[in-house]
Amino acid sequence: MPNQIVRYATTDGAGAGVGLRDGDTGVVRALAAPSLAALLREGSAALRKAVESPGDEVPGARLLPPVDGLTxxxxxxxxxxxxxxxxxxxxxxxxxxxxxxxxxxxxxxxxxxxxxxxxxxxxxxxxxxxxxxxxxxxxxxxxxxxxxxxxxxxxxxxxxxxxxxxxxxxxxxxxxxxxxxxxxxxxxxxxxxxxxxxxxxxxxxxxxxxxxxxxxxxxxxxxxxxxxxxxxxxxxxxxxxxxxxxxxxxxxxxxxxxxxxxxxxxxxxxxxxxxxxxxxxxxxxxxxxxxxxxxxxxx
The missing domain is CATH 3.90.850.10 (Fumarylacetoacetase-like, C-terminal domain)
Known part of the structure; x- marks a missing residue:
């Protein structure tokens, strides 16, 4: 399974986030962005920069459809x-x-x-x-x-x-x-x-x-x-x-x-x-x- 940019929700009700899901382990790490739509708004350079520097693991992440905002x-x-x-x-x-x-x-x-x-x-x-x-x-x-x-x-x-x-x-x-x-x-x-x-x-x-x-x-x-x-x-x-x-x-x-x-x-x-x-x-x-x-x- 390839690495994937994902949207996710957590059990604490904190709202939807955007992360990078490891294709081998399934672990989701948070990306520095308020939403997927925001990354697409900024452009390819911003998206690639975010993907190449994922943050902390998101425990209990539940995957959401990979589209939000006005997309x-x-x-x-x-x-x-x-x-x-x-x-x-x-x-x-x-x-x-x-x-x-x-x-x-x-x-x-x-x-x-x-x-x-x-x-x-x-x-x-x-x-x-x-x-x-x-x-x-x-x-x-x-x-x-x-x-x-x-x-x-x-x-x-x-x-x-x-x-x-x-x-x-x-x-x-x-x-x-x-x-x-x-x-x-x-x-x-x-x-x-x-x-x-x-x-x-x-x-x-x-x-x-x-x-x-x-x-x-x-x-x-x-x-x-x-x-x-x-x-x-x-x-x-x-x-x-x-x-x-x-x-x-x-x-x-x-x-x-x-x-x-x-x-x-x-x-x-x-x-x-x-x-x-x-x-x-x-x-x-x-x-x-x-x-x-x-x-x-x-x-």
């Missing part, structure tokens, strides 16, 4: 051939996805504010008004406020294939709802990853102790480069607390597969980490713990 989560679509094929299979307007795969401009869409993100071990949700729901395991780029890629994390871009397939204009409903975005468990510093463009990505969906679906791919199969995606995201927008940009999925099950409450989704990315989440129905009652928004993880 936004965005996502890329149709960046792998498999994703293009799957979108065409499900869609009543298949030509849209064939065209965007080859287009100069990438598909980018808003995924989640920081407060709605689920962390490692926390439940993710499937819509009750959807017939086909799937995990979308993706490598996510953590960018500072200046648009520099400073780290990598794992994103599960949980999605409704049936809603998006009915009409591409329903994309926000298929992609943005309670429990639809999981990140974590932490952020691997980009300078510690030898080749981010050639990382293996694996996903397993467990159901009643058995493997219901699994798959494996590599970021080497992406059609678009990381710098290109980030440039388009930052081209006409500012992100004062940085941004997380998920880079799209190359792993999509056949149309006869659907996530179900009680499943567990496990995503592993070489050199980045392992993200595991149980599945629930995305009802208001099941995900009421996501709010009140800014301070849900303060204790």
């Amino acid at each position: 936004e989560v965005w996502a890329s679509g149709v960046t792998y051939l498999r994703s293009s094929e799957a979108r065409q299979e499900e869609s009543q307007v298949a030509d849209v996805y064939a065209r965007v795969y080859d287009a100069a401009r990438p598909e980018l869409f808003f995924k989640s504010p920081a407060w709605r993100v689920c962390g490692d071990g926390e439940p993710i949700g499937v819509r009750v008004d959807s017939d086909i729901d799937v995990p979308e395991p993706e490598l996510a780029l953590v960018c500072d406020a200046h648009g520099d890629i400073v780290g990598l994390t794992i994103c599960d871009d949980v999605s409704s294939r049936s809603i998006e397939g009915e009409n591409p204009l329903y994309l926000p409903q298929a992609k943005i709802y309670s429990g639809s975005c999981a990140l974590g468990p932490g952020i691997a510093p980009i300078w510690e990853i030898p080749d981010p463009a050639a990382l293996s990505i694996a996903v397993t969906v467990l159901r009643d102790g058995d493997v219901a679906w699994s798959g494996q791919t590599s970021t080497a199969r992406m059609r678009r480069g990381f710098a290109e995606l980030v440039e388009y995201l930052f081209r006409q927008a500012t992100f004062p607390d940085g941004a997380v940009l998920s880079t799209g999925t190359g792993l999509v099950p056949d149309l006869d597969f659907c996530l179900a409450p009680g499943d567990e989704v496990v995503v592993e990315i070489e050199g980045v980490g392992r993200l595991a989440n149980p599945v629930r129905s995305a009802t208001r009652e099941a995900f009421g713990w996501l709010t009140p928004a800014p301070d849900r993880h303060a204790a």
Whole structure:
């Protein structure tokens, strides 16, 4: 397991902190920063300085989603051939996805504010008004406020294939709802990853102790480069607390597969980490713990 920049809470109720988690021991050491958002606001030099000089061990640290403040989560679509094929299979307007795969401009869409993100071990949700729901395991780029890629994390871009397939204009409903975005468990510093463009990505969906679906791919199969995606995201927008940009999925099950409450989704990315989440129905009652928004993880 790599070293990771993490957010954490402690049992004394002192509030959320930011630290460095040792990949071998799991020990979390505090970083000299009020928040992760503050580090992303200052930029890559400040982040690297903090990571290279961790402080004291934090006993009893409980990991939180690695995103806070005004940091936004965005996502890329149709960046792998498999994703293009799957979108065409499900869609009543298949030509849209064939065209965007080859287009100069990438598909980018808003995924989640920081407060709605689920962390490692926390439940993710499937819509009750959807017939086909799937995990979308993706490598996510953590960018500072200046648009520099400073780290990598794992994103599960949980999605409704049936809603998006009915009409591409329903994309926000298929992609943005309670429990639809999981990140974590932490952020691997980009300078510690030898080749981010050639990382293996694996996903397993467990159901009643058995493997219901699994798959494996590599970021080497992406059609678009990381710098290109980030440039388009930052081209006409500012992100004062940085941004997380998920880079799209190359792993999509056949149309006869659907996530179900009680499943567990496990995503592993070489050199980045392992993200595991149980599945629930995305009802208001099941995900009421996501709010009140800014301070849900303060204790």
